[in-house]
Amino acid sequence: MSDLTQYPIHKLQKLLSAKEITSVELTRAYLEKIDRADPKIKAYITVTPDEALKQAEKADKRIQAGEAGPLTGIPLGIKDNMCLKGVRTTCASKILENFVPPYTATVLQKLEEQGAIFLGKLNLDEFAMGSSTENSAFFPTHNPYNLDHIPGGSSGGSAAATAACLCAGSLGSDTGGSIRQPASHCGVVGMKPTYGRVSRFGLVAFASSLDQIGPITKDVTDCAIMLQAISGYDNRDSTSVDMEVPDYQASLSTDLSGMTIGLPKEYFGKGLSEEVEKGIQNAIGILEQQGAKIVEVSVPHTQYAIACYYIIAPAEASSNLARYDGVKYGFRAKDYSNLLEMYKKTRSEGFGPEVKRRIMIGTYCLSSGYYDAYYKKASQVRTLITNDFKDAFKKCDVMATPVAPTPAFKIGEKTDDPLQMYLSDIFTISTNLAGVPGLSVPCALSSSGLPIGIQFMAPHFKEERTLKAAYALEQALGNFKEWPQF
């Protein structure tokens, strides 16, 4: 049989139900591949082979008994900012290096209940703050399509592991593009659902009004399957929304007649690389052939999105990260003479430079005398950005845009200039500010063979529209790229 690790989830599920393979065999295949290839990719912070094989045995029994669901027996990877009881959860930070959660995040509990297998925990920028996974306190992750390049971030481990076939699919989290941008850079599908669609109980908080968990998968069908599995109201997350979850797979269709796709003109200007623009335009042409009507729309406050985000996200982060004080859990510095010194030493030794930078920006913006000028102003601009989206969606069902201005840059290329790194988030952060869903799907390869993604955005709780557009595009494009060999 050919390399099983390259199969999408929906195909693996067919092989499992037909009893052509077992989950134990499949899990072993991934574990062997992780042993062989992960020293090059560096996607995993923690691999849990014993637990995974135990879960696989249980899943095989369930399949034997005819009680399998779409994810039963499927080996997945998890971004290391989601708590799994008894398994170290580090957030790629020294401050949580030895933290072993006493409870499991709701999304992981849901996947567990459906019989999914967890292979381990995946690398990220420390506390999900970054766009390249270079801010991990442990090591950077490499792009499977070219090891000299970044995989994107902050869910770089999740995207790289999925693309390098070191898991069948993965979970990431997205505060300003952290699922969609790495998915685009690694040639996989990534979705940030609507704020409130998926429970965040057990997700280590970064910016609570923006954070959302979502799937990173090999194709759009897998994205629909995983989104289905993790969506829904959770009484342990008061920001999750009690709304019916539609059947996402049922929405997949190659016929886009009746769908209007808006191209927001602000996303197609300065700063967008020629290669990316060409890839997007080609994809739009295909969508039109599939029956979609293409119109130009406008989201005029886009130019302020980065400024708005880099006040709101650090402000919320500075407050959320106040909990790391060396008292209740996590790292505590040695040698201190009083409580204040213990706090300062613990936090200064435990956090990396980007996390400190954001805590500093956030603390400053929230400090006495500056709150109105920064946080309040940014929150008002956020309303304007949200209103832009509402207006644009009166004229279209879905918006199509680039995900990142360029293909993945080289490791080390932007680490000295934090502001330049922030500016690369331009196309993804507005969806977090407005709370709408966004999905990235591969649409082209650069001349040097790096993947390029296109983003679909839809109104609140209309994830199925982004899935439908992405599925039609994916089917029309066919296999235009291969999975990297390891």
Place this chain on the structure above:
Amino acid sequence: MKITRAEVEHVADLARLHFTEDELDGFTTQLNEILSYVAQLEGVDTGDIEPSTHAIHMANAFREDEVKPSLSPKEALANAPEKEDEAFFVVPKII
């Protein structure tokens, strides 16, 4: 609005962070770059626009105040850097 080195030191103190002299210089430069970038928001007319505190509008999520199972003291203390008798967090003397 330019942030001074003294202000950076003050903010670090508020954030319970300590920086070396070199780090303070670096942060002052970087924070000024970032703050001058975000200052472009001053040019947006926000008049009476209501600030958004969340991505989607939500009323308070109330629930009944019921007793439910929770972590045992042992579990809650399991990750504590320093503890006593599986019952207390240990911190430096405060008073």
